Amino acid sequence: MAVSDTPGRGRARRGGGGGSWWAPARTGFAGLALLAAAVVPSASATTQPVPAPAAGTFAYVANGLAGSLSVVDTADNTVASTIDVGDDPNGVAVSPDGNRVFVANRLSDTVSLVVPAVDAALSVPVGDNPVGVAVSPDGTRAYVTNTISNDMTVITADAIPPSVIATVHVGTRPQDVAIARGGTRAYVANLLDGTVAVVDTANNTLLTTVPVGQLPQGVAASPDGTRVYVTNFGDGTLSVIDTANDTVLSTLSLGNGTSPADVAVSRDGTRAYVANFSSDNVSVIDTAAVPPAVIATVPVGEEPLGVALTPDGSRAYVTSSMGNTVSVIDTATRTVTDTIGGFSIPLGVATATRGVAGAPTALTLTAEPTGHGHGHDHGRDASGVKGERGPTLRARLTGGGRPLAGRSVLFAGDSRVWCTETTDSRGRAACTVRGKQDDDACYTAAFPGDGTHAPATATTCTERRIAAHGKR
Numbered sequence: 001m002a003v004s005d006t007p008g009r010g011r012a013r014r015g016g017g018g019g020s021w022w023a024p025a026r027t028g029f030a031g032l033a034l035l036a037a038a039v040v041p042s043a044s045a046t047t048q049p050v051p052a053p054a055a056g057t058f059a060y061v062a063n064g065l066a067g068s069l070s071v072v073d074t075a076d077n078t079v080a081s082t083i084d085v086g087d088d089p090n091g092v093a094v095s096p097d098g099n100r101v102f103v104a105n106r107l108s109d110t111v112s113l114v115v116p117a118v119d120a121a122l123s124v125p126v127g128d129n130p131v132g133v134a135v136s137p138d139g140t141r142a143y144v145t146n147t148i149s150n151d152m153t154v155i156t157a158d159a160i161p162p163s164v165i166a167t168v169h170v171g172t173r174p175q176d177v178a179i180a181r182g183g184t185r186a187y188v189a190n191l192l193d194g195t196v197a198v199v200d201t202a203n204n205t206l207l208t209t210v211p212v213g214q215l216p217q218g219v220a221a222s223p224d225g226t227r228v229y230v231t232n233f234g235d236g237t238l239s240v241i242d243t244a245n246d247t248v249l250s251t252l253s254l255g256n257g258t259s260p261a262d263v264a265v266s267r268d269g270t271r272a273y274v275a276n277f278s279s280d281n282v283s284v285i286d287t288a289a290v291p292p293a294v295i296a297t298v299p300v301g302e303e304p305l306g307v308a309l310t311p312d313g314s315r316a317y318v319t320s321s322m323g324n325t326v327s328v329i330d331t332a333t334r335t336v337t338d339t340i341g342g343f344s345i346p347l348g349v350a351t352a353t354r355g356v357a358g359a360p361t362a363l364t365l366t367a368e369p370t371g372h373g374h375g376h377d378h379g380r381d382a383s384g385v386k387g388e389r390g391p392t393l394r395a396r397l398t399g400g401g402r403p404l405a406g407r408s409v410l411f412a413g414d415s416r417v418w419c420t421e422t423t424d425s426r427g428r429a430a431c432t433v434r435g436k437q438d439d440d441a442c443y444t445a446a447f448p449g450d451g452t453h454a455p456a457t458a459t460t461c462t463e464r465r466i467a468a469h470g471k472r
Contacts (some may be wrong), residue, residue: 030185055127057310057353058116059317061102061326062089066344069103071116074310074351077328077338081119085112091132091176091348092306095139095157098354099449102142102157104130109142112153113162116354117455118446119219120410122420124162126153132176132219136201137183139451141165143201145174145188152177152188154204160408160420160448166204170197176262180221180228180243187241189216196230198238198246210246212239218262222269227287229272231260238274238285240292245265250291254283261305266313271331273316275304282318284305284334296334300327308350319346358449361399363409363456365445367391370432390433390463393418395445396426401454403427413443437462 058080059072067087073080086105089112093102101114103121110123111130127146134143135157142157154166171190174197178187185207195209196216206228207428213232216239220229227249229239236258240249254260259278265271265287272285272292284296284303301320309316309331316329326346328338370405372387393411397404403426411419411431433443442461449455 013227029396043158056362057312058098059308059310059349059351060092060094060103060114060116060324061306061317061319061343061346062092062103063349064088064090064321064345064347067105068344069101069114069121070343070346071119072326072340074315074317077340079340079342081116083114083116083119083121084124085114085121086110089347090130091145092350093133093135093142094350094352095135096137097139097451098352099451099455100135100157100194101350101352102133102135102144103348104133104144104351106107106131106147109146111142111153113157113160115410115446115448115455117449118410118444118457120412120444120446120448122153122161122410124164126155126164127151127167132174132188134177134179134186136179141201143177143179143186143199145170145177147173147175147191150174152186152199154201160410161315168199169202170206171195171209175217176219178219178221178228178421180225185225185243187219187221187230189219191215191217191229196228196241201235208246210241210248211361212241212248213237213251218260219419220263220265220272221407222265222287223267224269227269229263229265229287231263231274233261233277235258236260238272238283238292240287242398245313252285252292252294252403255279258283258410262307264307264309264316266309266331267311268313271313273307273309273329273331275300275307275318277303277305280304280320282316282329284331298329298334298336300329300336301325301339305347308349310351311353317349317351319343321345321347358451358453359399361397361404361447361449361453361456363395363397363445363447363458365393365395365443365458365460367393367443367460367462390435390437390441391443393431393433393443393445393460394428395423395430395458396428397423397447397456399428404453406466407447407453410448411443413441418443 061070086108088107091104103112112123114121128149132145155162173191175189190195214234218231230239258276261277274283301323303322306319318327325338409429419430
């Protein structure tokens, strides 16, 4: 889901008004920023036991004003955790295995890679004002639309940290993006061009543009990749693109004053759900009909902007940006069965099932005193401040009792990243913390999982006599 960004850089308002109507006042992250899970306070330097990551189906909601991502457990529709990301998070997408979430941070010019199993996020720079994001079906690539620089950034989605692969010019004020045709094409809605750009993902080149309606914004592909659905915010319509020849098959009117913002398609491809910003409802569309037809309209909260279906298609989660709520629609009865509150300008939303897939892993972490800095850097930390070096963090990752080599381990503490290191042949990785630290500081190491092996996390805390003297 991407939020409409007009030439004045303000979100679309009911009735078409422009201008920025709120401005987040948070400090952006510089470079990579990792926000670890809350650590377990302790007076020992040994690894603390950490519960296994929860499995289940979750909805991930971007809080535009708070600069955070809410993790909603769909089993009871409660917010399980909230993870800081960047400034003004908009679009959200999840990897196929459910272990990684990508968030486009519009005002930070970054995309955050969130590892929900360990409540951690790290961010990488992309283009100017990123708003939309999608992940390839194989989980190896993420595509981020940048609405001011008029391009799309392609990054690695299966690496930590992600790296930029390519930048593709797509059109004027690109919004949402969807991946279709088995991952071989990316479809990008260009708000001010009234077109959808078609990008060849094999070589990251622009193939063509497809004229659609006025102010196209949301994009979704059918599961079989043969159709792409585009919401036209400016004229209240939905365009259906045939991906075989990249032409518009039909254009469906959703009604005057609807301002359709986002669209989601069911797993069987027979239904599409459109969040109508100005009419405070969701249109349910029979996509199997020729031409597609609206078969129901479901009232939701005020100014809905994002919509996502659970993987089994039984529920739709709809963000209400001005109501600070998320409406839960039962797709069988087409009624709202729950309304979740407590959000802060909720914008994009995505859902996924996360299992503790793969072989169980174990992670241990110790903190050893390092002493004063020596050499040319004189203990200078990442901020350029001289001082003592903190402890050396040593982690060991095993699976079935055997060391796991070549895996990324994230080291964090005090709401910042210290290192991302790769385990050696003995499953070990180490990180030296820079700068003077509190005597009773706590640190976290996290292995985010890799599809073959399950995620793991460990926490350790130092106490005064250990930090000062290196004694127990």
